[in-house]
Amino acid sequence: MIVTIKDVAKKANVAPSTVSRVIANSPRISEKTKKKVREVMEELGYHPNFQARSLAAKSTQxxxxxxxxxxxxxxxxxxxxxxxxxxxxxxxxxxxxxxxxxxxxxxxxxxxxxxxxxxxxxxxxxxxxxxxxxxxxxxxxxxxxxxxxxxxxxxxxxxxxxxxxDNIFITKQVTNYLIDLGHQNIAFVGGSTDFVVTVDRLNGYKLALKDAGISFKKEYMVFEDFIKENGRKAIESLMNLNDPPTALVTQDDLIAYEMISHLEDMGIRVPQDISIVSFNNLMLSEHSKPPLTSIDICxxxxxxxxxxxxxxxxxxxxxxxxxxxxxxxxxxxxxxxxxx
Structure with missing residues (x-):
């Protein structure tokens, strides 16, 4: 015998419309009622026909x-x-x-x-x-x-x-962390400027420099398009400056890994010669060499x-x-x- 929504409603002592809302997980139904109705559904072996419900409700789920x-x-x-x-x-x-x-x-x-x-x-x-x-x-x-x-x-x-x-605040904080370690020549290695996250993080970086009285230098900025084209050349462009950076704020851990690899090939040590901080806190961050200081963005x-x-x-x-x-x-x- 097929169990219907009316059978569930009768057993749970609620209206059929209430059962329907429970199935849809409507926030208008209390958790107590949801629990009771779901227990009855399980007891009676009722399984909603989601395809039919979608057609009736004009919903795709x-x-x-x-x-x-x-x-x-x-x-x-x-x-x-x-x-x-x-x-x-x-x-x-x-x-x-x-x-x-x-x-x-x-x-x-x-x-x-x-x-x-x-x-x-x-x-x-x-x-x-x-x-x-x-x-x-x-x-x-x-x-x-x-x-x-x-x-x-x-x-x-x-x-x-x-x-x-809060990408502006976070990047300001991590830049301040590097400043507190004594770094003044801090480069920003960002993602694509087509995306708001890059713009926000760049603004946070600039704010930290401004508050610390450190001049912002355009030559300390490198973005994703340049890195994708030639990551080695991107980091070389920074490290060959007359006054090269002693620290990097990187857009994410993947870019940081790439920078570390190129720096190692150039004979530049992390963190002895240059410090790096990043975002995302990927699983491999703690296992990289050296383990990467990173922001867990959850x-x-x-x-x-x-x-x-x-x-x-x-x-x-x-x-x-x-x-x-x-x-x-x-x-x-x-x-x-x-x-x-």
Whole structure:
């Protein structure tokens, strides 16, 4: 005999609509009621027909996850598997699936997102990046479609829900850490200037120098495009300056690893000759040589909270935009030392 939603409602002494909301994990239902209804569902062996529910409710029970470039390149960076782990956990808890983007250029990403939205293939979207003047984000906002950004939006951030670290403050703090170690010649090795995270971290670096009365030098800046083109040449351009840096603030651990490798080939020792601090605190950070001082930006939590925020927007469309700031942890290891 097939168990129906009405059987569950009768046994749990609630309305069928309440059972339906429990299945959808609606925030309007108390945890006590959810627990009672779920226990009855398990006792009776009731399994919701999510396909039928999706058709009836015009819901896909899926969210789109959009990366800044193709999955092939994104997964070379351990940030993305970890943020996806947080997204997957939260989505699974709420009976949602994930639709992963495959576009590799800005235009391909835009076309894929418009297809997702207009074709109603997903109920909402998570952007795993914040690009300056991003037409995909502009499209989502103008379409009034549920979306959340991992990263601070370039503009209209008061109208957009996003989850981020306080990158300006964090980078100011790590630059101050190097200044307190006696370093004055500090270089900034950043990501792409197309992305807000790079701009925010550069601003934090500049603020620390300004507060310490240290002149900002353009020649102490190197960005991702130059590093991708020739990482060895990028670090050589810094170390061959008349007044080379004695410390580096790097965009992430992957760039830091590359810099350490090139420095070693050049006979420059870390931290004896140059100190390095980085971001992300990847698994290999403590096993690198030397172990890398890094900022743990809590990548898993960024994904988990972004998904939680998106599902709330899907469930309650009138939810006001939110800014969620994920705390970070400074992990001090052996890649920095007092300037001699």
């Amino acid at each position: 899926a969210i789109g996850v959009i990366m800044p470039n193709s999955a092939y390149y994104a997964f070379q960076n351990p940030f993305f598997p970890e943020v996806l782990r947080g997204i997957s956990t939260s989505a699974h808890d709420n009976k949602y699936g994930i639709y992963l983007s495959t576009g590799s250029t800005e235009d391909e990403i835009y076309n894929e997102v418009t297809s997702m939205v207009l074709g109603r293939r997903v109920d909402g979207v998570i952007l795993l990046y914040s690009r300056i003047n991003d037409k995909t984000m502009n499209f989502l906002q103008s379409s009034n479609f549920p979306f959340v950004v991992v990263g601070r939006p370039d503009e209209h951030d008061e109208r957009i829900s996003y989850v981020d670290n 990548i898993y939590q960024l994904g988990f909270e972004a998904t939680k925020c998106l599902l709330e927007k899907i469930s309650i469309p009138d939810t006001l935009p939110k800014r969620i700031t994920i705390p970070t942890k400074f992990i001090e290891r052996k890649s920095c030392e007092q300037k001699k």
